[in-house]
């Protein structure tokens with residue numbers, strides 16, 4: 001495969017991800033890089049390391065502007081307001097951030113306080129993503145959550161009252177012993193709270209979690225199908241548009257940060273275990289992976305590894321991200337983001353079209369419902 005030369009070229013949009021690796025407790029289903037807090041949160045020391053980590057990464061993206069920031073975890077809302085303020089000021093001093101950047105922060109409903117939230121907002125956070133998981137008290141206990149339904153509803157009300165640019169609520173379905181009615185009650189409560197953005201994840205049992213060692217009884221495929229189809233119907237009647245496998249929003253409120261990942265855009269990743277992707281004008285694409293454990297990271301060993309993405313692997317990586325989105329893919333974007341020639345995927349595209357996985361026009365590809373159902377088979381064509 002040969003590198004496609006670009007003229008008058010502008011690179012893909014650039015985002016920044018910041019990881020906070022602690023939670024009050026570890027939930028039994030979660031395999032994100034998070035650790036139960038055993039001692040006091042070392043927040044001041046940790047953000048000093050985050051900023052040093054960023055200082056090094058900033059050299060990789062000189063002259064480029066950050067279009068979105070996502071502070072995820074773990075539980076970022078464990079940070080005190082003044083510490084978050086120092087972190088954001090430190091970021092603004094080290095990289096150029098667009099004045100209209102979407103700045104998201106994840107929060108647990110129990111650690112949500114009106115005071116902290118409005119402090120976060122004054123520091124520049126304009127989108128808050130709240131991990132609700134369910135509004136059913138028994139299910140929350142089964143999920144090991146440390147908040148109750150009232151706190152979750154309260155957190156959503158606070159986010160709404162603040163007049164943020166947007167806010168998101170995370171809900172999971174297919175929970176232990178969950179009936180269709182219970183799952184749909186969660187959706188009805190979401191619709192009542194009316195967040196501009198909603199993430200609806202089907203619970204998966206991840207290796208190395210408590211649920212993997214003691215598997216709960218999950219709903220069967222018929223129930224899962226009923227939950228998904230009937231839930232989608234309710235959401236669409238309420239004005240939500242599904243734009244990705246698990247993401248729904250009101251028109252104009254798609255999450256800019258996640259959109260950039262799925263469109264194969266660039267992002268710096270700072271903090272424990274954070275990953276990044278950076279494209280250079282000469283056509284090379286670098287991926288970075290930071291040290292996972294807070295202990296090693298806070299000994300100033302930030303970068304764990306970095307590697308080049310070979311040309312041969314780019315079509316698969318591009319479509320793996322891109323086909324999660326329901327919007328059509330412009331052919332020019334493929335060349336623009338991967339530096340690969342269109343001719344390199346001619347056969348794969350023709351096979352995908354004849355199998356009914358995608359529809360092709362002169363300028364775009366659109367994944368079909370069959371393609372979504374057989375996504376792995378579709379992606380295999382690009383290997």
Ligand SMILES: C[S@@+](CC[C@H](N)C(=O)[O-])C[C@H]1O[C@@H](n2cnc3c(N)ncnc32)[C@H](O)[C@@H]1O
Nearest residue numbers: 029030032073074075108131170201202203204
């Ligand atoms: C990294 S968590 C951060 C949110 C925050 N710490 C919280 O739990 O409230 C992001 C979201 O991923 C989802 N999630 C985590 N583990 C999952 C699993 N095993 N299956 C499906 N969704 C999962 C949850 O909805 C969670 O809110």
Ligand SMILES: C[S@@+](CC[C@H](N)C(=O)[O-])C[C@H]1O[C@@H](n2cnc3c(N)ncnc32)[C@H](O)[C@@H]1O
Nearest residue numbers: 017032072073129168170199255269273274275
């Ligand atoms: C699963 S998504 C949830 C997004 C949420 N539903 C929303 O719409 O705002 C966010 C989580 O993915 C993980 N994540 C995202 N970008 C990452 C990166 N670059 N490096 C490491 N983890 C990342 C983090 O655990 C983060 O808390």
Ligand code: SF4
Nearest residue numbers: 023026027030073074
């Ligand atoms: S789901 Fe959220 S609160 Fe629970 S362990 Fe994972 S990151 Fe922490």
